[in-house]
Amino acid sequence: xxxxxxxxxxNKSFGGIKATDDLNLSVEPGELHAIIGPNGAxxxxxxxxxxxxxxxxxxxxxxxxxxVTHVPPHRRARLGMTRSYQITxxxxxxxVRDNIALAVQARDGHAFRFIAAARKDRRxxxxxxxxxxxxxxxxxxxxxxxxxxxxxxxxxxxAIALASQAELMLLDEPMAGLGSEETKxxxxxxxxxKGKHSILLIEHDMDAVFALADRISVLVxxxxxxxxxxxxxxxxxxVQQAYLGEDA
Amino acid sequence: MTRKTWITLAAMVALAVLPPxxxxxxxxxxxxxxxxxxxxxxxxxxxxxILGYGGLISFGHAAYLGLGAYAVGIPAYHWLYDGIGDxxxxxxxxxxxxxxxxxTFALITGAICxxxxxxxxxxxxxxxxxxxxxxxxxxxxxxxxxxxxxDTRSEFPGLNLDKPLQLFGLAYxxxxxxxxxxxxIVNSRFGMVLQAAKGNNERTVTLGFNTYIxxxxxxxxxxxxxxxxxxxxxxxxxxxxxxxxxxxTSGELMFMVILGGTATILGPVLGSAAFILLEEILVxxxxxxxxxxxxxxxxxxxxxxxxHLPFGLLLxxxxxxxxxxxxxxxxxxxx
Ligand SMILES: Nc1ncnc2c1ncn2[C@@H]1O[C@H](COP(=O)(O)OP(=O)(O)OP(=O)(O)O)[C@@H](O)[C@H]1O
Ligand SMILES: [Mg+2]
Numbered sequence: 148x149x150x151x152x153x154x155x156x157x158n159k160s161f162g163g164i165k166a167t168d169d170l171n172l173s174v175e176p177g178e179l180h181a182i183i184g185p186n187g188a189x190x191x192x193x194x195x196x197x198x199x200x201x202x203x204x205x206x207x208x209x210x211x212x213x214x215v216t217h218v219p220p221h222r223r224a225r226l227g228m229t230r231s232y233q234i235t236x237x238x239x240x241x242x243v244r245d246n247i248a249l250a251v252q253a254r255d256g257h258a259f260r261f262i263a264a265a266r267k268d269r270r271x272x273x274x275x276x277x278x279x280x281x282x283x284x285x286x287x288x289x290x291x292x293x294x295x296x297x298x299x300x301x302x303x304x305x306a307i308a309l310a311s312q313a314e315l316m317l318l319d320e321p322m323a324g325l326g327s328e329e330t331k332x333x334x335x336x337x338x339x340x341k342g343k344h345s346i347l348l349i350e351h352d353m354d355a356v357f358a359l360a361d362r363i364s365v366l367v368x369x370x371x372x373x374x375x376x377x378x379x380x381x382x383x384x385x386v387q388q389a390y391l392g393e394d395a
Numbered sequence: 396m397t398r399k400t401w402i403t404l405a406a407m408v409a410l411a412v413l414p415p416x417x418x419x420x421x422x423x424x425x426x427x428x429x430x431x432x433x434x435x436x437x438x439x440x441x442x443x444x445i446l447g448y449g450g451l452i453s454f455g456h457a458a459y460l461g462l463g464a465y466a467v468g469i470p471a472y473h474w475l476y477d478g479i480g481d482x483x484x485x486x487x488x489x490x491x492x493x494x495x496x497x498x499t500f501a502l503i504t505g506a507i508c509x510x511x512x513x514x515x516x517x518x519x520x521x522x523x524x525x526x527x528x529x530x531x532x533x534x535x536x537x538x539x540x541x542x543x544x545x546d547t548r549s550e551f552p553g554l555n556l557d558k559p560l561q562l563f564g565l566a567y568x569x570x571x572x573x574x575x576x577x578x579x580i581v582n583s584r585f586g587m588v589l590q591a592a593k594g595n596n597e598r599t600v601t602l603g604f605n606t607y608i609x610x611x612x613x614x615x616x617x618x619x620x621x622x623x624x625x626x627x628x629x630x631x632x633x634x635x636x637x638x639x640x641x642x643x644t645s646g647e648l649m650f651m652v653i654l655g656g657t658a659t660i661l662g663p664v665l666g667s668a669a670f671i672l673l674e675e676i677l678v679x680x681x682x683x684x685x686x687x688x689x690x691x692x693x694x695x696x697x698x699x700x701x702x703h704l705p706f707g708l709l710l711x712x713x714x715x716x717x718x719x720x721x722x723x724x725x726x727x728x729x730x
Contacts, residue, residue, distance in 0.1 A: 252587065
């Protein structure tokens with residue numbers, strides 16, 4: 148079966164720093180593919196190139212069999228790709244519900260409507276509220292996003308990704324900055340999503356990664372040094388040396 | 396209804412009732428003041444669509460006012476001197492021209508300006524407006540620097556704009572319609588995207604919205620409304636000069652929006668009112684002090700020429716210390 152996402156020979160440098168170094172990677176339909184790697188390995192830079200915010204120097208990104216390397220980010224989103232942010236990126240002045248409703252609207256289309264009040268649109272509102280209930284934020288729907296805690300913001304990021312109903316979710320460290328209880332809740336949430344959407348998950352939390360991933364790739368200095376099942380990765384000596392060993 | 400809605404209604408009723416009462420009680424001057432205020436409020440409301448709701452700090456909005464006014468003055472000029480048909484004095488033709496020209500100008504310049512952000516956007520919108528300014532200055536036929544007298548006002552069936560009360564009525568109804576229109580737009584699906592792009596453009600793009608197009612559409616709508624306000628302004632002043640469209644007027648419109656409160660429907664209207672009334676009061680009271688000094692001490696100082704100084708200070712104080720402008724003062728009590 149053809150891969151949903153297929154990255155081949157991707158390169159990206161910032162001045163002298165090679166953030167992406169001849170990177171090859173694929174995400175199969177329904178798969179949860181995790182990427183681990185030390186700080187500054189180029190994980191976020193990879194996501195930014197996949198969603199179209201940054202241009203690779205060379206290489207190709209194919210999504211659903213189509214070369215999207217030069218497709219602008221809003222069109223990639225419409226093709227069925229969504230990303231979440233390592234550093235929370237929400238529309239802080241808007242209400243929690245409006246943030247989610249906007250994501251629902253992005254999938255729903257019909258954004259060039261000037262007459263009907265969007266907040267009274269039942270289709271948008273009901274779907275937004277259902278998503279908020281799913282991530283446990285229904286009680287905060289009317290609050291401004293800025294008023295929520297960091298953990299709640301992380302859940303909003305997931306609700307937005309869910310709202311898109313994208314086939315491929317690019318999740319950049321959804322557990323970043325969460326306490327252990329919150330992390331557990333997030334793992335549970337992601338387990339519920341897994342299988343319904345293909346996910347490229349970037350995560351530092353090893354327990355979470357080994358609990359969730361179908362496949363794991365290890366990124367070091369922009370290059371993938373190993374890809375395999377969680378068991379493969381655990382027993383891979385190169386990985387242990389380069390990465391896991393440092394942690395232990 | 397919320398407190399804000401009540402205050403908006405009350406303010407709009409006051410604006411409808413007070414000027415005619417002044418007029419009937421022999422204070423025609425105040426009706427004039429109200430008409431000017433109302434027309435500038437339309438321009439301010441239109442600017443607020445992109446500045447307040449869109450976060451696009453345009454420093455060239457006066458160009459639209461000017462273009463709208465010349466769309467009245469130029470056909471009227473040719474009607475008088477070249478004897479072209481009576482269509483040239485038809486109000487619908489004037490407004491059609493004003494809206495067509497300004498939306499085209501907005502589309503072309505907006506397509507370029509919106510490629511830039513921040514200070515660059517401010518500078519380039521101002522540059523385009525100055526371009527129009529110098530273009531008009533260079534056309535001798537239409538008075539160049541000296542401006543152009545509009546010899547005949549726009550003609551509408553059943554409406555006589557030579558009657559101050561009717562001109563005010565048209566301006567007032569236009570303002571109400573424009574406020575409702577902008578309110579509708581900002582609350583629509585389109586408006587949600589526009590406001591989201593202001594809050595976090597990158598996120599709005601990665602959600603799947605081409606924010607550039609949304610901002611461009613808002614830019615064109617805003618320009619067209621300002622062009623319409625310009626056509627009204629031409630009818631009010633019956634004289635247009637390039638000065639009407641230089642960067643100072645653009646700055647004044649920005650001040651009105653910020654003073655009244657960005658991203659609110661009533662804010663720009665309150666801002667225009669405060670701006671125009673404050674200007675009037677300051678000039679009056681400085682003239683009064685002038686006479687007093689002259690009468691008592693025999694000092695001849697033309698104080699009223701310096702009204703900009705206290706005016707500017709007051710504006711700066713309000714903008715700095717009252718978050719959200721005059722609407723901020725009103726809303727503060729709500730929470
Ligand atoms: N816009 C940029 N300009 C210059 N250098 C950059 C830029 N973005 C990233 N880098 C550099 O590229 C490298 C990869 O950064 P990136 O943020 O992708 O790492 P990461 O794996 O996401 O790290 P972390 O685990 O800390 O999130 C780093 O050395 C970083 O300093
Ligand atoms: Mg990162």
